[in-house]
Amino acid sequence: MSQVIMETINLNKAFSLGETIYAVNNVNIQIMAGSMNVIVGPSGSGKSTLLSLLGGLDRPMSGDILLQGQSYRELNEDQLALLRRHKLGYVFQFFNLIPHLTALENVMLPMQFTNTPNKIAKQRGLELLERVGLEKRSHHLPLQLSGGEQQRVAIARALANRPAIILADEPTGNLDTKTRDGIVALFQELNQQEGQTFVMVTHDPSLSKFADQVITMRDGVVVYQ
């Protein structure tokens, strides 16, 4: 049977904007290896906040996250960076590619961090670009690519170091329907054919449709799991 790959323990993050907002309030969730997980909920319910905590992009105020049994709280900044490098792939809503690097270089970057020999990194980079249907655009700069294409490059980059889990915050939120369908199909394929674990924030029902787990949030609290 599949096992828990990631879980949170009483995870908390609050903000104070005049009034206190508990954006992530005592959240306990479990993610199974190889599963497709979707976080849904109204705007401002804490989905992005939760996802960035899962990705180690932000530190929780209290509580902990375990990835393959490893506690985030026990890691120092260097170790947390290594965890992101080796085990996590993060896809942002606004792609966040490095503007002065080509598509291929962007995809190769995480592999350079793991000291993958350049030749192998290049080969895998090209494979990944082919996987996301961009083999012909490998030498284009992000600005020369459309939004959907940039997002595909970002997905290829997230896949580069074969992460244990891919986290994506509204990866299709900024794309038109047709492009979106392509990306959704790509995620589905990666999940079903390669057993890639996904945790995805989305408003997109087409993504929730094939999710193994839908985590619904309201006011920082998981109301349905």
Add this chain to the structure above:
Amino acid sequence: MSKMLRLARQRIRTDWRIYLAALLLTSLTCSAYLIYQSYMGQVGLSFGRKTAELDLLADFQVELAASDLLPEAVQPTGAWKNRPIPELKATGRSLQLASPYGQLSVLALQPGTSYNGPLPLAGQVLVNEKLASGLGLPTSGNLTLANPETSAEITLQIAGSFSAGSTSGHVLLLYQDLEPLLTNSGYNVFLYDGADQLKPQSALDALNRFYPDSLILTSQQAQLVAQQAVRDTYQGFGNLVLLVFVFLTLGVLTALMLSFIDSKRELSVLKSIGLMPRELWCLFLFSGLATAVGGFLLGVGLTYGASRVMETRGVAISLLPHHILSLGWRVLLAYVLAIAAPAGLARRATVNQLLYDQPIPLFSNKVTILRRHRQLFEDELAQGWQVVQLPVIEGVLEGFVFKKEGDQVKVGEVLAFSPGWWGLSYTEYVATIDGEVAIWREESGILAIKPKADNEAAH
């Protein structure tokens, strides 16, 4: 390592204007420092400290009695520098005057002083043979001499020539004839017979005989006086010059902070895919040091160029290795200090803080005990409770509590969190015992944990 170099290069390329500004600032600072050091070196000082003996041009310095006092200082001529220790034979004055035959070196002697050759009479001038043949001077007729500064003129009769081996190249006349051309009077030339090989003391004695009312210093004493004067003038200034390195640090700091702010998004992306804080340091260090080295080399180069140009104008700028070295480590120090701020910020920041321009906390602390009003919880504390207090300012709780009354807590759990001023710091309130939240008062910020009863813990 090489990937950090590549990223650093990329960083510089993206923000090249900022790095260029830092580089130029560095090179100008370097240049100013080297020129200043060279100048101070020439007067035997470095930041007010004496580093060398002054190479004064006169063997003696004579301070005339009040009656003979000069309105202005007289320049030493340098003509008799490095001579064997003299016996004083004559005093007079040498200076450069204009003549129809070009500029002439003039030696004006006091009447009655001895000179190894014939002395001119009043109104007469004697011409050095070599000079005469070299310039085509006649050995009879009149010679008009003019002071180029005052345009005053005198006309003297050329009475003949003399041959002089060592002191060649001048015309000889009497001091009194020269006086109409002088803006000040005084004597700065002491002729002596090298053959006599007398000790400085006897030369000094001779001077004392000649100027009984004057203060006469040996060149060593004169050096001390001169250096003291320079030191008094420049000591404070010398330390002020070190301020340029403070400015350099601030300038480079500003530049690197600008570049950091400009690159926050990119840094956040790099961090999100696993760039380590340690590597981030390298990134900043490399891009900073590249600028430092570039600016340093350019500065030294500029100074070298300036020294070559100034040399043709008779101004010496000396580039000494130990000055360049001391400059090098100062520039390095300035950069390391300047790099520390943005690199430290970038290092500490989480991806979200960089990506969404959130404040980056610089300090954090953990609170586990009650500091004030302990007497109010005397009993509870005695029974092993843990009590902490969150800040409450004007009735408003400054922080977040993640537990409510009745919740179980475990050692090491963060119970509450309070952000500090401007997000620059934060405080975590951490449980030191296993137990249950027994008290939470929002109005006073008091949070108390009752330890787990032993029999309960046994289960």
